[in-house]
Amino acid sequence: MAKKNAKKPKSRGGKAAKIKNLPAKSLSGDDVRAVKGGDGTYSKVSLEYKPQKADGTLDAGVTSKYDLRAQREG
């Protein structure tokens, strides 16, 4: 699996302290939009999320393909 540019999103870490005093930003469903076109039916993505397991290690990342027609046929 290609790991180019792969990184895990940062969460509760050191950056939090730096932005602690900034006013909170409100995000609603309207701030997340559907992307034009379909997803990468034939391409792999270059950045993946790896879930963290209970023991602190990273679980396997996932790369998916999707067949547009499969959506239609369920």
Added chain:
Amino acid sequence: MKGDRPAAGDWRPPSTLPPLYRPWVDQLLGGSIPAETNATCHDCAMCAPPDGRDGRGPAVFFRRETKCCTYVPTLHNFQIGLILSDDDASFAAGRATVEARLDGRVAVTPGGIAPLPVQAQLYRLGGAHAFGRNSTLRCPHYLEVDGGRCGIWRYRNAICATWFCKHVRGPVGARFWQVLERLLTTVELQLARWCIGKLELDQDAVARVFASDNREGTAVFDGTQLDGTIDDASYRAIWGRWCGREREFFRQAGDLVRALTWPDVLAAAGAEARLLADLAVHRYEALTSDRIPDRLTVGRVTATPAQGGRVHAHAHGVAEMLDLPGELWAALPTFDGRPTDAVLRAISAHHRIDVQPSLIRKLVDFELLVPAADPEVAR
């Protein structure tokens, strides 16, 4: 709407379903279906914008001259009858496309009009590679006006009426529409056969109608069918006493079905339709629920960087991709299975983001967040 007959007069775009089906489905569900506003046929959401602004990354786009209309629909006898009986002048161009298929006589049976054998095979061979991107497969009812539109929109079949490239609620909507498609497709086929019985087609012709059923795509075609022509003797045999009066047959079928209420439809369509109707109600309840799970964790998500520090992300097996603010992406791992209220407080404290319920709902709908087990219950 309960018990209403189809009333074209009160139907207006963007009402989702054809006017024949809307009162039936309203009665089944006990409410209206939320509009799929992200599937913008007039400005196709699957076509790359002219400036190419969003045309980067892994997205796959349809061609503007086809959109998703790379599919030749089956039209059942009663649908054809309704089309032929609609003398609205503004519908003339669409009606003419159906007349042309009838005049060709190929794959025209008392059951309705099926795709030409060659078209059916090309659709199968092209698969996802050709869908939305091949002019050869373009629908004969597609009109090259107003940027491309459906000529038989008010009478389109169940597949066309329930297919959306995007769903406001992502997989939740897709699952609902998939079962509604299967329900209405079942209803269409059974009603077409019900009409054949009511109109007393000759028994030999009935046998030929069943023999011509090629829904599995496994039929062997003869030379004339592959050439897109018709063998006159076969055509006469399949129409029996109605041969030469095909349009009258279709009009009568339309009149029969137009008069049906939803209970009538279920009675005619049989056990499979009743099962699917119950399933559609179940999926509709999910579609109209805003409940947020008590505990959430991150799903199986893949993503790619986008412009302006944003991220395009989608869950495994979900076609629709979301465009997220980068800071939201960074905060997602905070959803680690703790109670959702506690996670929201942590995100507010550590990421300075107040996540609104509508945003959580969307992330759950698109499966970027998934329900997590309560550890107390799990023990």
